[in-house]
Amino acid sequence: MIKMVVFDMAGTTVDEDNVVYKTLQKVINDAGYNFSLEQVLAVGAGKEKLQAIKDIIQLDTRKQKNELAGKLYIIFDKALANAYDNIEIKPQQGAGELFKMLQQKNILVVLNTGYNERTARSLLKKLNWKEGEQIDGLITATNVQNNRPLPDMIHLAMEQFFISDAKEVVKIGDSIIDIEEGQNAGCGLCIGITTGAHTRAQLETANPDYVIHHLMELLPLLN
Secondary structure, eight states, X not given: OOOEEEEESBTTTEEOTTHHHHHHHHHHHHTTOOOOHHHHHHHHTXXXXXXXXXXXXXXXXXXXOTTHHHHHHHHHXXXXXXXXXXXXXXXXXXXXXXXXXHHHTTOEEEEEXXXXXXXXXXXXXXXXXXXXXXXXXXXXXXXXXXXXXXXXXXXXXXXXXXXXXXXXXXXXXXXXXXXXXXXXXXXXXXXXXXXXXXXXXXXXXXXXXXXXXXXXXXXXXXX
């Protein structure tokens, strides 16, 4: 029996037109690189953002400037906050309805994310999503020692809601690393969704249980 669904945020439950990765691309390229958005998405999607920067700049073997990663993260964090202040942030289609339907079935709705705590909570505020109301919990990269694809965020969510069997948990996200996180946690279902960073073909390389195209397609998979 499924007791909890752990949803990724940007690209999965939050529609922000990939602004996080567009911002990441601009910050990195302003430092002298020339990465396409497709490269940034392929390598960085779903990861804790400092790690994403490190992994992306490693793509250019001629410019391995690892000492830049920390500086670029600081610039990125400020740039993203400014971007989120100035664009429309909205739920992915069907998110609010799905959350209500899951809660009516006594299934917990938890969000997890590679964002830091401040960024994640600023998004919740803009969406008017509150813990204990629209969602049951939020776990961010700030809250754990090890980030995706390691399962620390999912395990923390399970601990907070007294769930001992990961088979009772579903993980859904728009990136390969979301699927890998769910698999490493031992989740009963690991589901990719094509509303964000990665295509169906990319998601399928991680061998998810399902790939869906709309959040409401999740419901029949839980029966």
